[in-house]
Amino acid sequence: MGLVLVTGGAGFIGSAVVRALRARGDAVRVFDALRTGGERAHLAGLELELVVGDIRDEGAVCAAMDGVDACLHLAAESHVSRSLGDPRGFIGVNVDGTAAVLAAARRVGLPRLLHMSTDEVFGAAPPGVAFGVGDRHRPGNPYAASKAAAEALIWAWRHSFDLPVAMVRTTNNYGPRQHAEKAIPCWVRMAVEQGVVVIHGDGSPTRDWLAVEDCAAGLLAALDHFEPGAVDHLAGRDPRSNRAVAEAVAALCGGAPVRCGPARPGQDAAYALDDRASRARLGWAPCTNFAEGLAATVVWHAARCARR
Ligand SMILES: NC(=O)c1ccc[n+]([C@@H]2O[C@H](COP(=O)([O-])OP(=O)(O)OC[C@H]3O[C@@H](n4cnc5c(N)ncnc54)[C@H](O)[C@@H]3O)[C@@H](O)[C@H]2O)c1
Structure with a gap:
């Protein structure tokens, strides 16, 4: 090239x-x-x-x-x-x-x-x-x-x-090196540091993960x-609700509970x-199989939390 x-x-x-x-x-x-x-x-x-x-x-x-x-x-x-x-x-x-x-x-x-x-x-x-x-x-x-x-x-x-x-x-997209404020890194940090994952609203919006x-x-x-x-x-x-992904993250981090927080303005129900x-x-x-990719992603972000 x-x-x-x-x-x-x-x-x-x-x-x-x-x-x-x-x-x-x-x-x-x-x-x-x-x-x-x-x-x-x-x-x-x-x-x-x-x-x-x-x-x-x-x-x-x-x-x-x-x-x-x-x-x-x-x-x-x-x-x-x-x-x-x-x-x-x-x-x-x-x-x-x-x-x-x-x-x-x-x-x-x-x-x-x-x-x-x-x-x-x-x-x-x-x-x-x-x-x-x-x-x-x-x-x-x-x-x-x-x-x-x-x-x-x-x-x-x-x-x-x-x-x-x-x-x-x-x-x-999901994976390593994503900014700490984005959804999956944020859920990992909450699970690891606070023992609870708080999602926007009821977590019903779906996203297609790659x-x-x-x-x-x-x-x-x-x-x-x-x-x-x-x-x-x-x-x-591979569409999944935010709640389902947050629960998978929480399970990978030792089973932290997932709670509903305030809904975020401007959130669309689904993208496809x-x-x-x-x-x-x-x-x-x-x-990449989602379960395997997510597990590796969670390990990477949990290690970043430990380094901070
Ligand atoms: N992350 C996703 O799921 C996703 C999905 C669809 C499309 N995109 C698009 O993919 C691209 C990359 O997204 P990402 O998730 O890697 O975002 P990111 O925020 O991780 O990366 C953006 C990069 O742009 C750089 N940047 C920001 N402002 C700049 C400026 N004024 N001049 C030069 N560099 C600047 C940042 O320093 C950063 O390195 C973006 O165009 C985004 O809209 C992202």
């Missing part, structure tokens, strides 16, 4: 992508502001170049794109709960930042830009519905709205400037099968992506 630039490469999914790229011998440059979710430690032991910078700085992104064959754009503010308290901060990074990445890609003549988006742009999936790649956006929280707006910019640059850009949307290593493999497949204008979905096809066409196009399917 040559040299791959990964924005947000020090984050949860980005560091899994970087690991997968390095494992197959690709040269990697990470561009990351080391904000929420991003840590140098996530890249420990990996041979790569780390550029610390902000995606809103078009000149810095241009410089980071020098000599690059492809860019995976993952950098974002990604925590829904934080977006409720700082919607405009999220719009600044996720929308203006994506505009700067697009402008830089155009300026340097980047050969391939693969943008990372989310199932949340569609809003709540009615029972039995999994959204297709062209379905209408109905984002239900400021994070989701900022990602939907970023998608609009992607297609505007593709249409107006013929930019070689494609996009992947995925469902909820191991981060499987997501990384899907992103590499999308890069290898890059087609300008392509949109791919990566799904776990139809990924049948992408699995066929990319020759990709997740291979």
Whole structure:
């Protein structure tokens, strides 16, 4: 592949992508502001170049794109709960930042830009519905709205400037190196440190879970099968209620009780992506068993709690 630039490469999914790229011998440059979710430690032991910078700085992104064959754009503010308290901060990074990445890609003549988006742009999936790649956006929280707006910019640059850009949307990832405030790490910490897991509301919302290593493999497949204008979905096809996942986490942590707390505003009942066409196009399917993947994830996050 040559040299791959990964924005947000020090984050949860980005560091899994970087690991997968390095494992197959690709040269990697990470561009990351080391904000929420991003840590140098996530890249420990990996041979790569780390550029610390902000995606809103078009000149810095241009410089980071020098000599690059492809860019995976993952950098974002990604925590829904934080977006409720700082919607405009999220719009600044996720929308203006994506505009700067697009402008830089155009300026340097980047050969391939693969943008990372989310199932949340569609809003709540009615029972039995999994959204297709062209379905209408109905984002239900400021994070989701900022990602939907970023998608609009992607297609505007593709249409107006013929930019070689494609996009992947995925469902909820789980695994090591996720920020401590996200759901599963947070439930592990509560179980380990407080002996009780408190969930938002009754825990009935369902999420479709995908191991981060499987997501990384899907992103590499999308890069290898890059087609300008392509949109791919990566799904776990493994929907579970938040309560069921919290109970599984609590059981793995020694059987802490699970209690209901206040509901979180802006929470959608379910997210779901139809990924049948992408699995066929990319020759990709997740291979991690949820029970095993969750057990390994809980061990990793419990060890991080012990280190703090
Ligand atoms: N985690 C999921 O389940 C999930 C699901 C679907 C889509 N996504 C998308 O995948 C991408 C990565 O998500 P994640 O879960 O790894 O998030 P994360 O918060 O762990 O990582 C985001 C990374 O972006 C960096 N970053 C933030 N603002 C920046 C800025 N202004 N300039 C440069 N870098 C900046 C952070 O430092 C961090 O390393 C995001 O685009 C997110 O919207 C995530």
